[in-house]
Amino acid sequence: MRSKVYFYKNLDELKSGTNKFIEMISKELGEDNIGLKIHFGEGNNDTHIDPELLKDVTKYFNNPKFVECNVLYKGTRTRKSDHIETAKKHGFGFLEIDILDGELGEEAVEVPINTPNTKFAKLGKGLEKYGKLIALTHFKGHGMSGFGGAIKNVGMGLGSRGGKLDMHSSLSPQVNRQTCIACKVCIENCPADAIKLVENKAGVNQDKCIGCAMCIAVCPTGAISSVPHESKRLMEKVVEYTLAATKNKEWWYINFLTNITYLCDCKGGKQKPFMKDIGILMSKDPVAIDKASIDLVIKYNEGNEPFENKHGVEGSYILDYAEELGLGTQDYELIEIE
Ligand code: SF4
Numbered sequence: 001m002r003s004k005v006y007f008y009k010n011l012d013e014l015k016s017g018t019n020k021f022i023e024m025i026s027k028e029l030g031e032d033n034i035g036l037k038i039h040f041g042e043g044n045n046d047t048h049i050d051p052e053l054l055k056d057v058t059k060y061f062n063n064p065k066f067v068e069c070n071v072l073y074k075g076t077r078t079r080k081s082d083h084i085e086t087a088k089k090h091g092f093g094f095l096e097i098d099i100l101d102g103e104l105g106e107e108a109v110e111v112p113i114n115t116p117n118t119k120f121a122k123l124g125k126g127l128e129k130y131g132k133l134i135a136l137t138h139f140k141g142h143g144m145s146g147f148g149g150a151i152k153n154v155g156m157g158l159g160s161r162g163g164k165l166d167m168h169s170s171l172s173p174q175v176n177r178q179t180c181i182a183c184k185v186c187i188e189n190c191p192a193d194a195i196k197l198v199e200n201k202a203g204v205n206q207d208k209c210i211g212c213a214m215c216i217a218v219c220p221t222g223a224i225s226s227v228p229h230e231s232k233r234l235m236e237k238v239v240e241y242t243l244a245a246t247k248n249k250e251w252w253y254i255n256f257l258t259n260i261t262y263l264c265d266c267k268g269g270k271q272k273p274f275m276k277d278i279g280i281l282m283s284k285d286p287v288a289i290d291k292a293s294i295d296l297v298i299k300y301n302e303g304n305e306p307f308e309n310k311h312g313v314e315g316s317y318i319l320d321y322a323e324e325l326g327l328g329t330q331d332y333e334l335i336e337i338e
C-alpha cells in the first residue's frame, strides 16, 4: 500500500506549515505524553531546525518534551548537562528537555529485535516513558550514510552510548597515502583525537576511532574512506535500531528540507547550505518520508543526487534495507497542502 507524504512548500510561511502538520498529528496522537525527538545541533551549528518554527507546539500538546540522547564523541552534547545548555543556547529552551540516557549515555534499555546485525538494541532508557513521539528531522547530507533523514534521527539518535558504539563499530576509516596532502583538516575535526600525521601523512588510530566518519566528510581530497560494506553495515544497524525505537510505539515524522548542507548538524560551527530550501514534509512512514525527501532534493538540485559523490556512499541503501525489514515503504503519494 502507498504511504501518504504531505508536502508544504510555502517558504515564506514555514511556521504556519509546521503548525498545520502538528495540528494534524495531534488529532491522531491526542494531547498528552508526547516526546519530540530532535537534534539540537553541535555547538555553534546554526543550520539545525529553526526553533522558532516549533514555538507553537504547546497550543496542540500538553507539556510536550524534547527528547534526545547524548553523543559518543567529545563535544558540547557528550554530557547531559552540557547537552541541555547547548540546546538552550540554540533556542530550544522553551520546552522541557529530556535527555534519555543519563549524564554520560550510560542509562540504557535493551530492546529485543532479533535482526541480522542486532539482537538487542541499546536505547536511551528514558524512551520507555513515551508511547507517542514525533521525529523532527533536519534533512541533510551525512558522511556515513550519504544523507541523514528520519531513520537516522531516530535509529542513531536514540541509541545510548553502548548502542551508538555498536552502530559505529562498523566503520574503520582508511587513509590513501597517495592522495593525502597533510592539510590536517581531518585532525582538526576528529572528535576522538584519533588522527595524527605519521611521516607527513594522516594516520588513524583505530583503537581510539569511534567511527563517526567526520574525517571522511571533511577531507578535501577524498583521501579518507571506509570500505563500502562497512557503510552498508552501519546503515543496516541504524535501520535495526529504528525498528527497536519504534516498536510498540506510535510515531509520526516531520522532515525539514531547509538549510540543506553536505554535512550533518553534528559538525560544530557554521556550514553553508548548497541549495535552496524546499519545504517541510510529514508522514507516518519513516521510509516514505525519507524517500520523498531525497527525491525532492534531487528534483530541486537539477536532477542530481548531491550526497553520493560528496561522501562516496550510496544513501539509498538505507531505504532499501528499511523496506526489506518492514519499517515502511518507498512507494509514496506526495500530497501538497496549502
Ligand atoms: S584531511 Fe585528508 S588530505 Fe588532509 S591530512 Fe587528513 S587525510 Fe590528509
Ligand code: SF4
Pocket (backbone or CB within 6 Å): 173, 189, 190, 191, 192, 193, 194, 195, 204, 208, 209, 210, 211, 212, 213, 214, 215, 216
Ligand atoms: S571516523 Fe575519523 S573523525 Fe571519526 S573518530 Fe574515527 S578517525 Fe576521528
